Amino acid sequence: MPYREYLLNAANKFGTPLYVYDADIILRQISYFKEAFKAFPLRIMFAMKSNSNINILKLMLKNGVGLDTVSILELQTGLQMGFSSEQIVFTPNLVDFNEIVEAVTLGADINIENLSNLEKFGKEYGSSKSCFIRLNPHIIAESKSKAVTEWHNQSKFGISLTQFDQLHKIIKKYGIIVDGIHIHSSHVIMETEIFLKGAAIIFQLAENFPHLKYIDFGGGIKVPHYSGERVVDLIELGKALKPKYDDFCRKIDKRIELWFEPGRFMVGESGTLLVQVKVLKTNGHVKFAGVDSGFSQLIRPMFYDAYHEIVNLSNPGGKQEVYTVVGNLCEIDNFAKDRFLNEIREGDILAITHAGAYGYSMASQYNSRFRPAEVMISGDKMQVIRKRDTLEDLLRNQIEINI
Numbered sequence: 409m410p411y412r413e414y415l416l417n418a419a420n421k422f423g424t425p426l427y428v429y430d431a432d433i434i435l436r437q438i439s440y441f442k443e444a445f446k447a448f449p450l451r452i453m454f455a456m457k458s459n460s461n462i463n464i465l466k467l468m469l470k471n472g473v474g475l476d477t478v479s480i481l482e483l484q485t486g487l488q489m490g491f492s493s494e495q496i497v498f499t500p501n502l503v504d505f506n507e508i509v510e511a512v513t514l515g516a517d518i519n520i521e522n523l524s525n526l527e528k529f530g531k532e533y534g535s536s537k538s539c540f541i542r543l544n545p546h547i548i549a550e551s552k553s554k555a556v557t558e559w560h561n562q563s564k565f566g567i568s569l570t571q572f573d574q575l576h577k578i579i580k581k582y583g584i585i586v587d588g589i590h591i592h593s594s595h596v597i598m599e600t601e602i603f604l605k606g607a608a609i610i611f612q613l614a615e616n617f618p619h620l621k622y623i624d625f626g627g628g629i630k631v632p633h634y635s636g637e638r639v640v641d642l643i644e645l646g647k648a649l650k651p652k653y654d655d656f657c658r659k660i661d662k663r664i665e666l667w668f669e670p671g672r673f674m675v676g677e678s679g680t681l682l683v684q685v686k687v688l689k690t691n692g693h694v695k696f697a698g699v700d701s702g703f704s705q706l707i708r709p710m711f712y713d714a715y716h717e718i719v720n721l722s723n724p725g726g727k728q729e730v731y732t733v734v735g736n737l738c739e740i741d742n743f744a745k746d747r748f749l750n751e752i753r754e755g756d757i758l759a760i761t762h763a764g765a766y767g768y769s770m771a772s773q774y775n776s777r778f779r780p781a782e783v784m785i786s787g788d789k790m791q792v793i794r795k796r797d798t799l800e801d802l803l804r805n806q807i808e809i810n811i
């Protein structure tokens with residue numbers, strides 16, 4: 409059955425808005441990643457913040473992929489799903505030191521990204537527990553999104569290379585064993601050339617860490633947001649990296665394991681948000697198609713200016729016209745502006761594609777609307793993997809007092 413029909417069936421059967429994931433695409437991405445880096449000792453840690461549905465975690469586990477976690481609850485979820493603590497890295501940002509202590513107790517590898525927590529880590533563990541250090545090499549991403557550019561220009565992430573001396577003083581003072589160094593280049597930066605530039609800096613810095621076993625290149629691998637968009641060729645990237653990696657290993661006389669923490673790359677393409685057009689409306693020259701969803705269910709277009717392809721599943725042969733596809737929240741709430749789409753009628757089902765990462769996981773109940781249900785297609789099976797919220801979910805944890 410063509411995928412379009414699967415999607416229409418899913419919308420019919422389970423209603424909209426609905427997230428649908430194609431398990432085969434996730435498996436394809438895992439295989440592609442492994443193939444691209446088969447010449448290296450490799451560890452892939454799925455960034456579960458991008459999609460924490462337990463069935464997606466299960467797919468990762470079954471296929472030898474570990475987890476990159478950013479909170480204790482993510483870490484505990486991973487352990488509950490059967491990942492061993494050795495398969496989990498804890499990469500939080502600016503958290504209370506107690507969270508790091510808890511993650512050490514749970515057995516995960518710890519990634520430290522500020523000098524304050526590094527000092528506390530040294531005091532608490534000395535050389536009895538090793539850690540990763542997250543460095544910020546200040547490589548600037550090219551992006552049209554203000555949010556992304558700011559992250560790089562005034563980034564709160566990682567220990568700046570300008571603080572390298574302070575970093576080493578703390579390491580020396582407590583005898584901290586740094587067995588991993590980490591950079592996460594974040595969104596859209598992972599063009600081969602920029603990646604190699606980052607790698608060269610890291611290889612150079614690595615010589616300062618005598619206990620080093622791992623280099624973690626984080627995530628941020630660009631994925632297409634519409635069919636045919638040019639993205640980084642990982643196979644080429646792996647080939648380009650190999651001689652530089654070999655030189656580096658020769659120089660330090662050991663083989664370092666390479667880690668990656670892809671999120672979007674693993675699940676972005678696999679997910680589609682299905683929505684239904686409820687109202688067509690024209691204001692001035694703009695033709696709005698109002699759908700039964702909003703940025704509370706897929707925030708990426710509004711937050712990052714992210715482009716998501718939209719397909720009118722109900723009218724694939726319709727004449728193309730220009731639409732602005734908007735959600736129902738009482739805010740500016742665009743999914744797409746001035747987009748050519750096949751003629752849209754009220755009731756049509758639209759597929760917002762490449763929405764498997766940072767879609768549901770960033771969803772909220774804003775405007776008191778239910779978060780969507782999630783469905784997984786695997787082979788010819790289509791199964792619900794998360795129910796739609798209910799009124800009970802909206803009211804859960806609220807306590808009525810006498811006022």
Ligand SMILES: Cc1ncc(COP(=O)(O)O)c(C=O)c1O
Pocket residue numbers: 455458476499592594595626627628629669670671672673765
């Ligand atoms: C430390 C770290 N690793 C991995 C990721 C995953 O990034 P992506 O989904 O772009 O691959 C993120 C995302 O913000 C991150 O902060």
